[in-house]
Amino acid sequence: MNQDIKTETSAQWRRGVLEMCVLRLLSAAPDYGYEIVVRLSRLGALAAGENTVYPILRRLKKDGVVTTFQQASPAGPPRQYYKLTDAGMDRLATLKSEWRNLALAVDACLEDGDSHE
Amino acid sequence: MSNTDSKIEAYLANFRKALGAFAYDDREGLTSDVREHIEEAAASGQPVSQVLRALGPAHKLAKAYAIELELSSSGEQESGWFAKGARIFGYLAVGSILTLTIGVALASFGFALTLSGMALLVIGMTEAVGVHMPGVQMNGVAPGYVILAAPFVFVLGGLSLWGLYGYCHWLIRELRNLIPARPVA
Numbered sequence: 001m002n003q004d005i006k007t008e009t010s011a012q013w014r015r016g017v018l019e020m021c022v023l024r025l026l027s028a029a030p031d032y033g034y035e036i037v038v039r040l041s042r043l044g045a046l047a048a049g050e051n052t053v054y055p056i057l058r059r060l061k062k063d064g065v066v067t068t069f070q071q072a073s074p075a076g077p078p079r080q081y082y083k084l085t086d087a088g089m090d091r092l093a094t095l096k097s098e099w100r101n102l103a104l105a106v107d108a109c110l111e112d113g114d115s116h117e
Numbered sequence: 118m119s120n121t122d123s124k125i126e127a128y129l130a131n132f133r134k135a136l137g138a139f140a141y142d143d144r145e146g147l148t149s150d151v152r153e154h155i156e157e158a159a160a161s162g163q164p165v166s167q168v169l170r171a172l173g174p175a176h177k178l179a180k181a182y183a184i185e186l187e188l189s190s191s192g193e194q195e196s197g198w199f200a201k202g203a204r205i206f207g208y209l210a211v212g213s214i215l216t217l218t219i220g221v222a223l224a225s226f227g228f229a230l231t232l233s234g235m236a237l238l239v240i241g242m243t244e245a246v247g248v249h250m251p252g253v254q255m256n257g258v259a260p261g262y263v264i265l266a267a268p269f270v271f272v273l274g275g276l277s278l279w280g281l282y283g284y285c286h287w288l289i290r291e292l293r294n295l296i297p298a299r300p301v302a
Contacts, residue, residue, distance in 0.1 A: 032153075032157070033150060033153065033154055033157075034153070034154050034157035034158060034161075037154070049171065049172075049173070050154060050171055050172050051171075051172055051173045051177065051178045051181050052181065054150055054151070054154065054178075054182075055181045055182045055184070055185035055186070056185060057150075058147065058150070058182060058185060058186060059185045059186055062186060075160060076156055076157070076160055077153070077156065079153065079157070080149075080150065080153060
């Protein structure tokens, strides 16, 4: 039961920051879906299932913060690459700022709680 | 089709079916995304069964897309249906006159010009070899000019028919986009 709660809570946290991390990865260079999933999985705690990353990429495209283009693959069919738009850069900057403020506040809260224990 | 291919196709068919609430273009686009992922993962050496397991059940993946794209709310579905119904009515009411005009014009030009082009070629060639077809009056026009004109007339007719095909294709796609197959489970 506790394990279920822990897993669900972690999943919710991850889900909340995943959009920002996907935008950050794409701010360096355009990338395709599978590679984004693999790069996130290398980041340990940020590893998210394909069934989370692809819907997020779709929503980002719908929101106009990323665009897509086709590029030939060394083997197999052409790949769909995702590229950040100007609106995407703005959203990333906003999310980073909000995240840093939130992280500072959460850290302060946790440290305060620790000093009372 | 190999056993692996049939597993992939079955998964994608279930996924496409579960995307019923999405417009046709979206269903095809999302299915294409998932297909690309499966092919990339398989090409990198992962067994297909493992790739499909990681994606999860097709209906859950479809639901994840629906939630992410804010299509899961039943209220929105109902208002969406009403709005779509109104749009279809509007399309039919306004589009029918346009469709009638464009369809009749392009079909008339298309068939008339392609057939005329072929007829001109046959007439020009028969006149050129000295065979006079009954009922054909050249009025002093050299058979060579008739043969030269034939391809242009034929191509004009072909372009009209191609335009008609394109218009019908667009119309069908628009109507498909307006009519979702069924709500997400």
